[in-house]
Amino acid sequence: MFLGKLKDENGSSSIEFAGYFFIFVLMSWFMIDMSSSVVRKGQLERVSNSLMAILRERNVFYNGRIDITNADLTQLDGIANVLLRNSGGTIEPHQLTIRAVTFAPQSTKFPQPQGTVITLSTNAVAGCNFRTDPATPIAQLSALSSWGLPPVTTIRTGANAFWYPVYEITLCVPGARSFFQQFIGGAKQNMANLTIRNAAIPRL
Secondary structure, eight states: OHHHHHHHHHHHHHHHHHHHHHHHHHHHHHHHHHHHHHHHHHHHHHHHHHHHHHHTBHHHHHTTOOSOOHHHHHHHHHHHHHHTBOTTSOBOOOEEEEEEEEOOTTOOSSSOOOOEEEEEEOOOOTTOOTTTSOOOOHHHHHTTOOEEOOGGGTTSTTOOOEEOOEEEEEEEEOOOBOHHHHHHTOSOOBOOOEEEEEEEOOBO
């Protein structure tokens, strides 16, 4: 009778250990997924900040030109390819979208007008299509603008104040492989896509 009770307790302990071990492994894969997402997001934020720092320097890199062109997009995408290059030499798949909100030259300080948007984008990757992804409303981007004179024209006679354009960069990468989803046999084997948006007015 004592041996039978001992066997029952050993069996219960084994079942409990198996349950705890399963939960431990499950939590471990989940934490690995979350950690990799945080690291990856931080990398994308640094890349996006670097691209914006270049795009907004209109006098240094673009001869004071305010409008954006496909050449600007190609240049920024080339820089992104360098910054998103993996240790093995492969480039992280991504989609880069740049938007510019500009205002008519005859606009007045009050009331602030709603700008006109130009959108340029590289080829879409899975889940990162700017034509279907919700974009930042024009009103929100217009609110970031500032009324004033460009610093380089403040010494010129008759220079007119204007509304500064607003630039937005959107960088999107597909979701990485999820160890957690693989472990539980989920239908989706990848994590959600990561999208970083960054907006600023230019330096003129």
